[in-house]
Amino acid sequence: GQNIDQPTEMTATEGAIVQINCTYQTSGFNGLFWYQQHAGEAPTFLSYNVLDGLEEKGRFSSFLSRSKGYSYLLLKELQMKDSASYLCAVRVVPLSGGYNKLIFGAGTRLAVHP
């Protein structure tokens, strides 16, 4: 089966750094996405990894290790507006053929406190 695990909730302080982990067991791995979702809103794209290593985009970085089935999202210089859910999603290619699909984790709810 396909399984993606993330912590349910995390808290952090404004200005700090937080790391949100994601582990996955999937067949047909073909890329990993991170999305941000504020309460009551749509998910929006944050970051993408398909090869091992670190991708940096401003205050956000994402890391992937395909051999370990592991990714993390690093948020630096936390701001109050970063309080949101962070969704890890794996693109999988069906082994029996067909089209790519995204499998989502349940999301990590991050609360940033002053």
Add this chain to the structure above:
Amino acid sequence: NAGVTQTPKFRVLKTGQSMTLLCAQDMNHEYMYWYRQDPGMGLRLIHYSVGEGTTAKGEVPDGYNVSRLKKQNFLLGLESAAPSQTSVYFCASTTPGLAPFKPDTQYFGPGTRLTVL
């Protein structure tokens, strides 16, 4: 550009009633998706379409039907609503592009909150 829009934003149904959710995108995307999001669970794929006139089942298709008569529209139908279908429904669209080396980012609509009593 409006991006991805969904109609309606909120709806309350009684068990057994039917309804259609409309998704529209103005980005000329080939692929469109319907997801549901429930507390404590990730977004789960209901149905998807890889082009006008095509549809396919996702993870949780039972109780839903879809149609893609025009490229820009993707309709999700509930023929006989059940309380288990109470959820937030998101539509998304993308174009395959240069995946996997470039992200085929899915763009999401604002969601429809459906309650079935």
